[in-house]
Amino acid sequence: xxxxxxxxxxxxxxxxxxxxxxxxxxxxxxxxxxxxxxxxxxxxxxxxxxxxxxxxxxxxxxxxxxxxxxxxxxxxxxxxxxxxxxxxxxxxxxxxxxxxxxxxxxxxxxxxxxxxxxxxxxxxxxxxxxxxxxxxxxxxxxxxxxxxxxxxxxxxxxxxxxxxx
Amino acid sequence: xxxxxxxxxxxxxxxxxxxxxxxxxxxxxxxxxxxxxxxxxxxxxxxxxxxxxxxxxxxxxxxxxxxxxxxxxxxxxxxxxxxxxxxxxxxxxxxxxxxxxxxxxxxxxxxxxxxxxxxxxxxxxxxxxxxxxxxxxxxxxxxxxxxxxxxxxxx
Numbered sequence: 392x393x394x395x396x397x398x399x400x401x402x403x404x405x406x407x408x409x410x411x412x413x414x415x416x417x418x419x420x421x422x423x424x425x426x427x428x429x430x431x432x433x434x435x436x437x438x439x440x441x442x443x444x445x446x447x448x449x450x451x452x453x454x455x456x457x458x459x460x461x462x463x464x465x466x467x468x469x470x471x472x473x474x475x476x477x478x479x480x481x482x483x484x485x486x487x488x489x490x491x492x493x494x495x496x497x498x499x500x501x502x503x504x505x506x507x508x509x510x511x512x513x514x515x516x517x518x519x520x521x522x523x524x525x526x527x528x529x530x531x532x533x534x535x536x537x538x539x540x541x542x543x544x545x546x547x548x549x550x551x552x553x554x555x556x
Numbered sequence: 557x558x559x560x561x562x563x564x565x566x567x568x569x570x571x572x573x574x575x576x577x578x579x580x581x582x583x584x585x586x587x588x589x590x591x592x593x594x595x596x597x598x599x600x601x602x603x604x605x606x607x608x609x610x611x612x613x614x615x616x617x618x619x620x621x622x623x624x625x626x627x628x629x630x631x632x633x634x635x636x637x638x639x640x641x642x643x644x645x646x647x648x649x650x651x652x653x654x655x656x657x658x659x660x661x662x663x664x665x666x667x668x669x670x671x672x673x674x675x676x677x678x679x680x681x682x683x684x685x686x687x688x689x690x691x692x693x694x695x696x697x698x699x700x701x702x703x704x705x706x707x708x709x710x711x
Contacts, residue, residue: 406621409619410618410621411618412609412618413618413619415587415602415606415617416602417585417588417598418584418585420582420586421584435583438619439582441619442582444625445622445625446621446625446626447621447622448621449579449580449619449620450580450619451576451577451578451580451617451620452576452577452605452617453614453615453616454573454577454613454709454711455612455613455615458611458612458613459565459613459709459711480701481703484704485704489704491704492702492703493699493702493703494699494701494703495697495699495700496698498695498697501664501695502695511709537663539663539665540662541659541661542660542661542662543660544657544659545646545650545659545669546649546655546657546658547615547656547657547658548656
C-alpha cells in the first residue's frame with residue numbers, strides 16, 4: 392500500500408485551507424489558489440495527486456445519517472478465527488449496508504471480538520436483519536457476536552490539524 | 557449534542573446528496589458541472605448545499621483526508637462508565653480536543669469514542685489523560701486491518 396509520509400508544507404496548508412470544507416463559490420479552486428498564493432492549476436494538481444495516493448479518500452459530502460433517515464446505527468462485533476479473518480473481513484466489507492469494517496484486537500477477558508462492522512439502517516429491525524445476514528455468511532467461522540446500538544451522539548467534531556484552539 | 561430530526565428533503569436534495577457522495581470534479585467550475593448533470597443550475601446547487609450544511613443534513617462538504625496516510629492516527633476506544641457518573645465522565649472525555657467522536661452505546665462498555673491525533677504519540681498521551689481524569693480503564697481498539705470504509709449512504 393501507499394507509504395505514509397508527513398505532508399509537505401504546501402499539502403499541509405492545503406489541508407488547513409479545506410478541512411472546514413470546500414468553498415461554496417462557482418470557482419472554488421481559484422479561491423483556494425488565491426488564499427494560498429499559487430495558481431489554480433497547482434491546487435487542482437495537488438488535490439488530484441492526493442486523491443491518487445489515497446491521502447484524500449474522496450472529495451464530497453458527508454451526510455448526517457440521522458438526518459437522511461438512517462436512525463439506527465449498530466456496531467456489530469464478531470469473534471472469528473484469526474486464521475480466516477482476512478477472507479471474512481473482505482466478504483463482510485463488501486456488503487452494501489456495512490460502512491466500516493475493521494480487524495481490531497481483542498481485550499480478553501472483557502472483550503472477545505476481533506471483527507467490527509458498522510451497520511446503518513432506517514430502524515433497528517432492519518439493522519438486526521442485516522446482522523443475521525452477516526451471521527449466516529460467517530457461519531461456523533464465528534464463535535459469538537454482539538451488536539451495540541448507539542443511543543446518543545455525545546460529540547462529533549472530526550480531526551482538526553494545525554489550529555490553536 | 558442533539559440529533560437533527562429527519563429533515564424534509566425534497567427529491568432534488570436527495571439527488572444532490574447522492575451525487576455529492578461520488579467523486580466531485582476537479583475542474584474550474586465543478587458546481588456548474590454537477591448542476592448540469594442533475595438538471596439544475598449552479599446557483600440552486602450552491603444554495604442547497606449551503607442550506608443543508610446549515611441544517612446539519614450534511615456534516616461537511618470537501619476533501620476527506622485519510623489522516624493515517626498523512627502521519628496522524630485514529631484509534632477507537634471505550635470505557636465502562638458507571639451510570640451515575642455518565643454525564644460527568646462525558647464532560648471530562650469530551651473536553652479533550654483529541655476526542656473526535658463520542659457515542660453512547662448499549663453495552664457494559666457504554667462509551668465509545670475516537671481519538672484522533674496529528675502524530676502517533678498523541679494517542680498514548682490522550683489515553684493516559686483520560687484514565688487520570690476519570691479513574692476508568694481505557695480499552696483501546698486500534699485497527700489492525702481495514703477491510704472497507706465508505707460512509708456513503710443513499711438518501
